[in-house]
Amino acid sequence: MGTYITFPELLLWLPLLGGIACFFMKDAKPVKAWSLIISLITLLVSVGSLLYADNSKYPTYNSVNYIWLKYLGNSFYLGLDGMGRILTFLIALGFPIIFLATYKNNYKSPSAFYGLMLLAQAGMMGVFISMDALLFYFFWELALIPVYFLCSRWGGERRIPATFKFFVYTFVGSLLMLVGIIYIYLHTNQRSFEDGTISAHSFALSSFYNASLSASDQNWLFWLFFAAFAVKMPVFPFHTWQPDTYDQAPTSVTMVLSGLMVKMGLFGVIRWLIPILPLATIKFTNIVMVLSIAGIIYASFLAMVQDNLKRLVAYSSIAHIGLMCAAIFAMNTLSVQGVMLQMFNHGINIIGLWIVIDIIEKQTGVKHISKLKGIANKAPVLTIMLLVIALANIALPLTNGFVGEFMMFGGLFSFNSWYAVAASLSIILAAVYTLRMIRNVFYGETNSLTENIKDISFNQQFVLGFIVLLIFILGVYPQPVIDLTKSAVTSLLKI
Amino acid sequence: MNAIIFSAAWGIVMMFSGVFIKSKQASVYMAITGILLLFCVNTYELYTGHSFFNIATHDMLRTSSFNLSFLAVVHACTLLYFLLSGNDIRKVGEHVGEYFALLFFVLCGVALSATFNTLLLLFLGIEIISIPLYILTGSSKRNLKGNEASLKYFLMGAFSTGIMLMGIAFIYGGNTSASFYINQISLGTGPVPVMIVVGMVFLVIALSFKVSAAPFHFWAPDVYDGAPTVFTAFMSTIVKVASFFAFVRLFENAFGNFQNQWQTLIVIIIIATLLFGNITAIFQQSVKRMLAYSSIAQAGFMMFAVFAINDRAREGLVLYSAAYSIASIGLFAVLAKMNDYTIEGFNGMAKEHPVIAACCATFLLSLTGIPLTAGFQSKFFMLLAAVQNGHSFWLVIVAVLFAAISAYYYFRIIQAMYFKDTDTAISFNETISTGFRVVLISSAALIIILGIFPELLIGWLYH
Numbered sequence: 001m002g003t004y005i006t007f008p009e010l011l012l013w014l015p016l017l018g019g020i021a022c023f024f025m026k027d028a029k030p031v032k033a034w035s036l037i038i039s040l041i042t043l044l045v046s047v048g049s050l051l052y053a054d055n056s057k058y059p060t061y062n063s064v065n066y067i068w069l070k071y072l073g074n075s076f077y078l079g080l081d082g083m084g085r086i087l088t089f090l091i092a093l094g095f096p097i098i099f100l101a102t103y104k105n106n107y108k109s110p111s112a113f114y115g116l117m118l119l120a121q122a123g124m125m126g127v128f129i130s131m132d133a134l135l136f137y138f139f140w141e142l143a144l145i146p147v148y149f150l151c152s153r154w155g156g157e158r159r160i161p162a163t164f165k166f167f168v169y170t171f172v173g174s175l176l177m178l179v180g181i182i183y184i185y186l187h188t189n190q191r192s193f194e195d196g197t198i199s200a201h202s203f204a205l206s207s208f209y210n211a212s213l214s215a216s217d218q219n220w221l222f223w224l225f226f227a228a229f230a231v232k233m234p235v236f237p238f239h240t241w242q243p244d245t246y247d248q249a250p251t252s253v254t255m256v257l258s259g260l261m262v263k264m265g266l267f268g269v270i271r272w273l274i275p276i277l278p279l280a281t282i283k284f285t286n287i288v289m290v291l292s293i294a295g296i297i298y299a300s301f302l303a304m305v306q307d308n309l310k311r312l313v314a315y316s317s318i319a320h321i322g323l324m325c326a327a328i329f330a331m332n333t334l335s336v337q338g339v340m341l342q343m344f345n346h347g348i349n350i351i352g353l354w355i356v357i358d359i360i361e362k363q364t365g366v367k368h369i370s371k372l373k374g375i376a377n378k379a380p381v382l383t384i385m386l387l388v389i390a391l392a393n394i395a396l397p398l399t400n401g402f403v404g405e406f407m408m409f410g411g412l413f414s415f416n417s418w419y420a421v422a423a424s425l426s427i428i429l430a431a432v433y434t435l436r437m438i439r440n441v442f443y444g445e446t447n448s449l450t451e452n453i454k455d456i457s458f459n460q461q462f463v464l465g466f467i468v469l470l471i472f473i474l475g476v477y478p479q480p481v482i483d484l485t486k487s488a489v490t491s492l493l494k495i
Numbered sequence: 496m497n498a499i500i501f502s503a504a505w506g507i508v509m510m511f512s513g514v515f516i517k518s519k520q521a522s523v524y525m526a527i528t529g530i531l532l533l534f535c536v537n538t539y540e541l542y543t544g545h546s547f548f549n550i551a552t553h554d555m556l557r558t559s560s561f562n563l564s565f566l567a568v569v570h571a572c573t574l575l576y577f578l579l580s581g582n583d584i585r586k587v588g589e590h591v592g593e594y595f596a597l598l599f600f601v602l603c604g605v606a607l608s609a610t611f612n613t614l615l616l617l618f619l620g621i622e623i624i625s626i627p628l629y630i631l632t633g634s635s636k637r638n639l640k641g642n643e644a645s646l647k648y649f650l651m652g653a654f655s656t657g658i659m660l661m662g663i664a665f666i667y668g669g670n671t672s673a674s675f676y677i678n679q680i681s682l683g684t685g686p687v688p689v690m691i692v693v694g695m696v697f698l699v700i701a702l703s704f705k706v707s708a709a710p711f712h713f714w715a716p717d718v719y720d721g722a723p724t725v726f727t728a729f730m731s732t733i734v735k736v737a738s739f740f741a742f743v744r745l746f747e748n749a750f751g752n753f754q755n756q757w758q759t760l761i762v763i764i765i766i767a768t769l770l771f772g773n774i775t776a777i778f779q780q781s782v783k784r785m786l787a788y789s790s791i792a793q794a795g796f797m798m799f800a801v802f803a804i805n806d807r808a809r810e811g812l813v814l815y816s817a818a819y820s821i822a823s824i825g826l827f828a829v830l831a832k833m834n835d836y837t838i839e840g841f842n843g844m845a846k847e848h849p850v851i852a853a854c855c856a857t858f859l860l861s862l863t864g865i866p867l868t869a870g871f872q873s874k875f876f877m878l879l880a881a882v883q884n885g886h887s888f889w890l891v892i893v894a895v896l897f898a899a900i901s902a903y904y905y906f907r908i909i910q911a912m913y914f915k916d917t918d919t920a921i922s923f924n925e926t927i928s929t930g931f932r933v934v935l936i937s938s939a940a941l942i943i944i945l946g947i948f949p950e951l952l953i954g955w956l957y958h
Contacts, residue, residue: 138867142866145865153913160914164903168902168903171899178878179878182891
């Protein structure tokens with residue numbers, strides 16, 4: 001295997017080529033089947049990459065380096081490490097779940113829809129496996145373009161302005177990051193390639209880690225990079241695009257955005273910000289902490305007053321991501337390890353939540369808490385599934401959310417107990433808004449809208465059941481994920 | 496050398512062809528043949544270094560792989576332009592042969608201003624570019640707006656020519672070696688002589704006028720809007736990048752030694768150009784006018800080559816010329832076929848003409864500077880050059896913010912094409928031929944190929 005093709009290549013090319021192929025198909029049925037098959041094969045490959053994770057035994061399986069823009073010191077360098085593996089696995093797992101759960105949904109021009117979905121998957125895969133800064137930037141932007149088209153074309157009433165706001169926010173952020181990348185690039189050492197070519201500077205990740213940057217340079221570079229990542233996560237006060245976009249995007253795209261794409265921001269901070277600019281990170285830790293925690297509390301309070309289910313989940317997502325961002329900057333083993341675990345958990349849980357909301361919205365046509373009532377009477381299976389997912393979302397013991405958040409709070413506490421106390425408000429507030437939502441929407445008497453609601457179909461049962469199963473497995477036995485990401489955590493904390 | 500003589504000769508042939516060839520279509524084919532041959536003879540010189548003509552130029556012209564590869568880009572873009580817009584040129588008026596003749600004379604001027612080594616030939620080159628353009632702008636004789644544009648362009652152009660000549664005279668006067676050669680401008684010892692500084696400022700003004708950089712851009716929107724759309728396409732792309740090329744060569748060779756004297760001036764021009772071009776482009780309702788203003792905004796980015804003057808800037812300029820010209824020519828070619836020039840005119844194009852819409856979207860994404868397109872690579876090289884230059888780093892951050900603003904107006908067309916529906920069908924003033932589609936798709940493919948492998952083009956520079 002390693003001599004012909006490597007795991008990162010497969011993870012990139014499968015969705016990319018599969019997505020391009022979609023555009024040439026006409027009817028909805030073959031396109032749906034094709035994209036599901038492609039995403040399942042990608043998932044298989046990703047599972048394979050987890051099995052062959054040992055770099056000492058399989059040195060040629062997990063990285064590949066092609067010549068690309070060599071004279072600038074750049075290359076097409078893909079590689080998988082612990083963190084990359086777990087995140088590509090999340091992406092590879094997320095897409096088949098999304099495709100299966102929304103299999104019955106009908107979109108106009110389905111070939112373009114599914115093609116763009118797979119292209120978005122390829123873009124995100126690229127972000128997590130690129131080991132060259134310029135390549136990273138390429139994929140960072142490329143993941144955005146398909147999502148922009150998906151939201152603007154298939155979204156709700158106000159989709160065009162909402163999505164454009166999202167696009168402009170991220171575009172400004174990533175352009176600032178590009179300037180930062182260029183500046184650091186010009187401060188790297190020369191890079192020599194295998195064929196003897198020597199370039200004056202280098203875009204390689206390792207060269208970026210060793211770039212000679214003074215403390216004052218790092219100070220402003222930090223904000224250029226942080227702008228890009230903060231918008232993507234999003235961290236308060238860069239979050240204003242997010243509720244609008246989540247609300248207006250078609251639900252399957254919202255799942256991609258909230259479950260998978262936000263991880264790009266967290267990943268960026270862990271791989272491309274902290275190790276490159278360690279001095280500035282230490283200097284600005286408190287500012288980022290305060291922003292994150294302010295965001296947690298602010299978003300939790302806003303979530304409490306939302307009537308729109310989608311906006312409620314959007315704000316709760318801001319709170320969760322804010323906690324992860326704070327935990328990253330706490331910079332100790334426990335917290336960062338918790339982030340690794342929670343990135344995966346949050347992806348699974350929030351996709352589950354969106355699936356439930358999508359089912360409700362498809363059947364009743366509304367997404368407002370005040371209009372829905374008593375769904376549990378008509379759809380008991382759906383209610384049980386939702387209950388588990390929602391409880392995982394508020395980090396109840398035995399669920400995956402508990403393990404991750406416990407570790408993050410533990411780490412945060414040893415960094416600064418006041419921050420930990422403030423951040424832990426989010427758990428209480430999350431319980432308030434989640435339970436309120438469950439009570440209003442699922443319990444009580446049915447009304448005219450929910451009278452005719454049907455319980456979920458087999459494929460939805462299968463998908464939600466699978467998510468619930470994962471929630472319990474990782475809630476009881478999270479060790480495999482922790483083992484997998486241990487090396488990434490230790491190498492991050494060495495700095 | 497090949498390019499100069501061949502383009503002039505073919506221009507004369509085209510001029511007289513009208514007497515013998517009555518078919519307008521034949522003139523179009525003849526022009527396409529001419530530009531193909533021109534591309535071939537220039538590329539031959541690029542690869543072998545041999546010119547067909549052995550003329551003693553006394554070092555007044557200098558060819559290098561840098562300027563020959565730039566000319567190759569210009570010729571390739573003109574070829575695309577003839578293929579895409581040949582039919583629309585035919586429709587402008589009666590004298591098709593003459594239009595093409597004038598376009599070839601412009602190409603002769605471009606070749607001169609790309610290879611000049613004395614201030615006099617720079618002046619000749621710029622003038623040979625400009626005079627045919629005054630005529631082409633007013634070529635639609637019954638169109639009042641076109642006439643007004645032509646007159647305005649001529650008056651303003653004549654004015655800037657005067658300033659340029661005066662600048663050249665000042666520099667000649669201040670030059671201790673009393674020479675017009677741009678590589679022999681010596682300053683003596685001590686501070687830079689006042690005469691040189693004044694001359695330089697005059698040259699900056701005159702050339703800024705030619706490249707429509709603010710605050711000397713006022714003619715551009717009116718002229719681009721008033722001229723027939725086909726000729727606007729040529730003026731705002733090939734002619735503009737050629738003027739930039741002359742600008743960069745002049746400042747690199749003649750004034751490169753005292754960059755610190757004039758860099759601030761260029762910084763001011765860049766900011767003014769970016770500000771004015773981007774902000775006014777936002778408010779335009781007509782796509783043609785929007786493209787005119789956006790071409791001013793793009794000039795702000797190309798100006799970075801003058802600001803930085805290093806290897807990356809040279810590479811970036813050639814790349815930018817190709818990326819910007821191909822994308823704009825493609826957009827203008829589609830626009831020239833449409834009856835409705837407003838942004839609403841593009842509504843629902845993706846449904847009715849998916850191929851054309853996809854190509855236009857590629858061009859627009861490239862102009863915005865999204866990765867995987869040539870537009871990104873060219874902006875990236877410009878930014879790289881500017882950061883490497885080391886001065887005024889904040890300028891780069893200002894520039895990327897303006898690039899983000901440009902997304903606003905470019906994406907309005909994408910939004911119209913893809914996300915908005917319309918009741919009325921898109922109306923073209925002629926049926927879209929398969930040939931047009933093929934060339935348009937190839938242009939879009941070229942944008943993507945250059946976006947992934949810019950070395951294909953940059954390799955020419957180091958041939």
